[in-house]
Amino acid sequence: MSAAQIGAVAGVAIVTVVLAVLLRPYSPVYALLASLAGTVVLLAWMLPYAAQALEWLENFSVYLLREEFICLIRAAGIALVAQTAQDLCKDAGMTAMGAKVELAGRCMILLSALPMLQRVVDVWSRLLQ
Amino acid sequence: MRRKRFRLCRLLAMVLLVAAGIVFCPAVYAEEMDTPPQIQEYLDEPEISAEEFSSMSLPELIAALWKTVSGEFLAPFRLLGQIGALLLLASAALTFAPSDGWRQCIELIAVAGCFLLSADGTLELVGQVSAAISDWRLYLASFLPIFAGVMVSCGQSAGALVCTGLFFSMASLSAQLICSVAMPLVRAYLALNSAAGISGVPPLQEATQGLTRCVRSLLRGVSVGFAAVLGLQNTLAAQSDNLAMRAGGAVLSSSIPVVGAAAQDAMASVLAGLRVVKGSLGFAAIAVLAAAFLPLFARCLVMRLVLAAGGLLAKAFGLPRSGAVLEGAAEGAGLCLSFLVFFFMLVVLSTALMIATGTGGLFG
Numbered sequence: 292m293s294a295a296q297i298g299a300v301a302g303v304a305i306v307t308v309v310l311a312v313l314l315r316p317y318s319p320v321y322a323l324l325a326s327l328a329g330t331v332v333l334l335a336w337m338l339p340y341a342a343q344a345l346e347w348l349e350n351f352s353v354y355l356l357r358e359e360f361i362c363l364i365r366a367a368g369i370a371l372v373a374q375t376a377q378d379l380c381k382d383a384g385m386t387a388m389g390a391k392v393e394l395a396g397r398c399m400i401l402l403s404a405l406p407m408l409q410r411v412v413d414v415w416s417r418l419l420q
Numbered sequence: 421m422r423r424k425r426f427r428l429c430r431l432l433a434m435v436l437l438v439a440a441g442i443v444f445c446p447a448v449y450a451e452e453m454d455t456p457p458q459i460q461e462y463l464d465e466p467e468i469s470a471e472e473f474s475s476m477s478l479p480e481l482i483a484a485l486w487k488t489v490s491g492e493f494l495a496p497f498r499l500l501g502q503i504g505a506l507l508l509l510a511s512a513a514l515t516f517a518p519s520d521g522w523r524q525c526i527e528l529i530a531v532a533g534c535f536l537l538s539a540d541g542t543l544e545l546v547g548q549v550s551a552a553i554s555d556w557r558l559y560l561a562s563f564l565p566i567f568a569g570v571m572v573s574c575g576q577s578a579g580a581l582v583c584t585g586l587f588f589s590m591a592s593l594s595a596q597l598i599c600s601v602a603m604p605l606v607r608a609y610l611a612l613n614s615a616a617g618i619s620g621v622p623p624l625q626e627a628t629q630g631l632t633r634c635v636r637s638l639l640r641g642v643s644v645g646f647a648a649v650l651g652l653q654n655t656l657a658a659q660s661d662n663l664a665m666r667a668g669g670a671v672l673s674s675s676i677p678v679v680g681a682a683a684q685d686a687m688a689s690v691l692a693g694l695r696v697v698k699g700s701l702g703f704a705a706i707a708v709l710a711a712a713f714l715p716l717f718a719r720c721l722v723m724r725l726v727l728a729a730g731g732l733l734a735k736a737f738g739l740p741r742s743g744a745v746l747e748g749a750a751e752g753a754g755l756c757l758s759f760l761v762f763f764f765m766l767v768v769l770s771t772a773l774m775i776a777t778g779t780g781g782l783f784g
Contacts, residue, residue, distance in 0.1 A: 341516070348512050359533045360509060366529055367513035370522035393521070400525045407532045411618070414539045418611040 303333060311382075323383050330375060362407055366400045373399075493718070496726040499541055503730040503746065506533045511737040527741055528618065534734065534742045535614040538727055538749040542756075545723055546606055549756045550599045552716050553763050556709060557595040560767065563705050564588050570701055571774065574694045575665045578657035579774060586653050587770050590646055594766060598759050605635055606755050613748030617741050625744065632751055636758070643762050650770050658777035702775040706768050713764045720757040724750050 307329025314322040345364060373396025380389035476484070510530035517523045564584055571580040609631050616624035672687070673680040727750035734743035 344512070348509055359506060359529075359536075362529055363509050363513045363526065363533075366526050367516035370517045370525065374519060374522060396522075397525055400529075404529050404532065407529065407536070410536055411532050411614070414536065414543075415611050415614070417543065418539075418607040 300333060300336065303329060303336075307332075319383070323379070326382055327379060330379065334375070358406060362404055365403045369396050369399050369403070372396070493722055496541065496719075496722045499537065499723075500726045500730060502537050503534060503726075504733060506530065506537060507730075507734050507737045507739060507742065510739055510742070514738065524620075527739055530734075530739050530742045531614075531617045531745055534730070534745050535617065535749075538730070538746060539610070539614070541723055542610055542727075542749050542752050543607075545720060545753055545756050546603050548716060549720070549760050550603050552712065552760070553595050553598050556712070556763065556767065557592055559708070560588065560591055567698070567701055567705070567771075567774070570694065570698045574691055574698050575668075576657070576661045576777075577664070578660040579654065579777060582650075582653050582657045583774055587650060587774075590650065591763075591767060591770075594642075594646070594763055598763060602635070602639075602759050603756075605631070606752055606759075609635070609755070610749065610752045613752070614745055617745035617748070620741055628748060632755070635755060639758055639762060643766070646766060647769070650766075651773065654770070654773045654777055699775050702771050706771055709764065709767060713760070717757070717760060717764075720753055720760060724753040724757060727753055 307325060310325045310329075311322040314325055348364075349360070373392055376392045377389040377396075380386070380392060507530070510526065510533070513526050513530075514523055517526050564587070568580040568584040571577075571583060609628060612624065612631065613628045616628050669684055669687075673684045676683055727746050731743045731745075731747035731750060734740070734746055
């Protein structure tokens with residue numbers, strides 16, 4: 292990733308923030324939509340680079356069970372999406388909604404890790420027999 | 421005069437017959453006695469027969485040794501590779517995590533993964549140490565009666581009693597305690613350590629550290645106590661044997677009028693030969709145990725180093741809870757190593773002490 296691309300990301304973020312700040316006194320809904328649009332654009336821009344990093348990391352998954360690799364990456368993805376939604380809710384002044392999004396994200400991470408935790412419990416039962 | 425000479429010859433003949441009986445009778449009875457089946461099974465299971473070994477060339481021998489070594493020691497390094505890969509993936513996932521709250525969730529998965537990777541190796545190690553100590557106890561059950569018999573023929577009756585009585589009891593008790601109490605404690609420790617890492621509760625972590633300290637203190641106390649008691653018993657038995665032999669020598673030389681000194685010298689040379697047999701037997705036993713001990717010792721040591729390195733790697737990647745779990749697993753491997761070394765040294769030092777005592781004093 293070059294300096295120009297980092298500059299472009301910063302530029303999009305600053306433009307989005309300025310637009311949201313300008314629109315907020317007149318129409319908070321449009322300010323929120325502008326903030327959401329900027330977030331989506333940045334995420335979509337970053338996805339190819341994240342995919343390249345994930346592809347490189349997948350080379351190391353041959354040393355592990357596929358399940359652990361998938362579990363870790365899924366947890367990171369859930370955390371990213373949930374945190375984005377939580378921040379948007381906080382920007383709109385909906386703190387309670389943001390807390391519920393965070394709770395939902397944590398529950399989903401725990402659910403995705405359940406097979407691994409089941410294996411941990413199985414090993415504990417073997418240790419304590 | 422003739423009557424005196426006849427009496428003397430009769431006495432000499434009796435002494436020589438008794439000496440021959442002491443030397444040859446165990447060999448005769450050994451043919452008639454059957455070894456117990458579990459001991460025979462142990463003696464019959466070498467990985468390579470004597471004929472195969474003698475027919476191997478040097479390159480074949482080196483290749484066979486390398487195959488054994490690589491099979492034993494590549495597995496821990498493969499484990500280190502797996503741990504490193506997991507930690508790299510976890511730290512990469514953490515970079516995607518937006519804040520500290522989410523980092524805890526991702527680290528939970530990393531901790532569970534580290535525990536699962538290390539658990540198989542440590543469980544296997546605990547099983548191998550238990551099995552090795554049980555096998556050595558069985559080996560001692562077959563070896564000690566023979567060694568005691570040789571000690572009796574060397575004039576060390578009290579030493580033989582210590583060998584088959586106190587030493588065998590202590591070795592059996594140690595083996596039983598290690599297999600029935602210590603190894604389950606190690607397994608409990610591993611489970612507690614992983615629970616502390618997954619939950620992140622500080623009192624639980626302190627409890628695991630306290631348990632390790634208790635086990636190590638207990639082991640230290642027991643090893644000092646055993647060494648002191650065995651050493652004292654062996655020394656006292658050796659003194660008693662020396663005294664008995666000197667008294668016997670004095671009676672022999674004084675009761676036989678003309679050839680008392682010659683009979684004394686003859687007995688001394690017979691006993692010197694028997695002491696050589698005793699020493700050879702003892703060192704053979706130590707060599708057999710060392711051959712079984714060294715690979716397992718190396719395996720425990722390598723596993724401990726690998727897990728400790730994994731712990732350091734986890735802390736370097738910014739995963740302290742995963743590091744604590746791996747360091748706890750390394751501590752568990754260290755406990756297995758401690759028990760293994762304790763039992764081995766108990767047996768070897770006691771055998772060496774029994775070989776070393778009673779080397780002087782019969783008739784000189």
